[in-house]
Amino acid sequence: MxxxxxxxxxxxxxxxxxxxxxxxxxxxxxxxxxxxxxxxxxxxxxxxxxxxxxxxxxxxxxxxxxxxxxxxxxxVLEFGQSFHSNEPVTDIIVTYLPNTLVLMLTAFIAAYLIGITLGVLSGWYRGSRFERSTVITALVARSVPTFYVGLIVLWIFGAGLGVIPMSGMSDLGTGGGSFLEMMFSLDFLHHLLAPALVLGFYFMGYPLLIMRSSMLEVLSEDFIDVCRAKGLKERTIMFKHAARNALLPIVTAAAIALGYAVGGSVLIETVFAWPGIGREMVRAVLRRDFPVAQGTFMVLATTIIFLNFVADLAYGYLDPRVTYD
Structure with missing residues (x-):
């Protein structure tokens, strides 16, 4: 009950x-x-x-x-019509939201895969130079504003070296076809690379620091000594036993981080001119397009609130020590 x-x-x-x-x-x-x-x-x-x-x-x-x-x-999820284009706001959201989800999910998955791996290794090799360097990297990633990193990347690799596109998610004249066909085209992946890496760099620090702290806590448990007494390989103990038990905080924190990832993509979309819902929200605010601004804000806020709700429920199901009394 x-x-x-x-x-x-x-x-x-x-x-x-x-x-x-x-x-x-x-x-x-x-x-x-x-x-x-x-x-x-x-x-x-x-x-x-x-x-x-x-x-x-x-x-x-x-x-x-x-x-x-x-x-x-x-x-009834009806946000009215845009003052600027006279289109239904729901149609505008449906048009731009997939672009945001592709960018955000790509950055989020890459950040968590890299962050969890580095967190496991930094917790395992506590006190080493590797741990100090990864912790410093994580703190820098969480401290430096994403728009600043994005501008530096555009300046060096876009305007300077010319190896990344300066804006958009496709070159002029390369459009056409379905959204899925565009997603798997080399041109789209070329445009996705820079904003996804910049956004992923910011997200990476969160799972890295959490996983490191969780690993340090798990490594002090008695069952780790039992595993060593059995003669198990260090790699097996690190990944199969220690990392597996240290993942619980990461799983529950991922839902919250995923919600903030949607909102965090606003700055990156603006810097890289990525046609997502975040960039459209900024443009709507600047031109005082109430319906579009309200609709996009509401979608982002609902996503964050709902994923926080999922995180609360998931924690209770994943950790039997949590009670609801």
Whole structure:
């Protein structure tokens, strides 16, 4: 019963948190200076035409009516139409979200594979030069802003050496075909390499430091001495026994890190002009396109909140020591 009550309680908290985020977004964009209708209302329009256009977006109604309709639309995942392009916001999100997911997942998987491996080795070889160098690398990766690293990479390898593309995810004239066909093309992989490595470098420090700390804790357990007493090889003890038992914090932290990875791709998409949902969100804010900005913000926030929820549930299932009483 304890676990069922915990799930119900966390689900209620999830809904309340989403409502709070939506409310903040609604108020935040309407408190911004400037006229959001300037992109859709031309100065050459007649007053009657301008009022009709503003009314079609519901901007002539009182704020509380706009707020109620905003919440009603959120429930059915309807974010309205873009002020800038007059497209449904849902279509815009569906268009750009896959690009973000490809970039984010590529960087995330590479970062966790490399970070976990380095974390295992640094924990195993504690006190060595290798451990000190990996810890310093992890701290640098977590401390240096991703946009700064991205600009340095573009300056050196893009503008200087010319070995990476400066922007976009494909060369001009190479489009066409399905999204899957484009994903596995050499041109797409060439454009993906630099932003994925920069983003992966930032993510790598998190699993590396967690895995190192977890390995140090596991290596102090008695069963490690038992494994050595049995005459098992050091490599077998390190990977099959120590690393396997040290993975629990990584598994549960991965869900949280995955959520923040989606939000963290905003800066990289802007620097590398990657046509993802993060870059589209920044462009929507700059041109005060309320529907697109609210929709993209809400998608990113929902992803982070939901993956935090999954992490809470996963920890209880993976670790039998956790209780819900």
């Amino acid at each position: 304890g676990k069922a009550n915990f799930i119900i309680r966390r689900t209620i908290q999830l809904v309340v948190t989403l409502w709070a985020v939506g409310t903040v977004l609604f108020g935040l964009f309407r408190l911004m200076p400037g006229d959001p209708t300037s992109y859709v209302v031309s100065s050459q329009m007649t007053q009657e035409a301008r009022q009709q256009l503003i009314a079609s977006y519901g901007l002539d109604q009182p704020l509380h009516i706009q707020y109620i309709k905003f919440l009603e639309n959120l429930i």
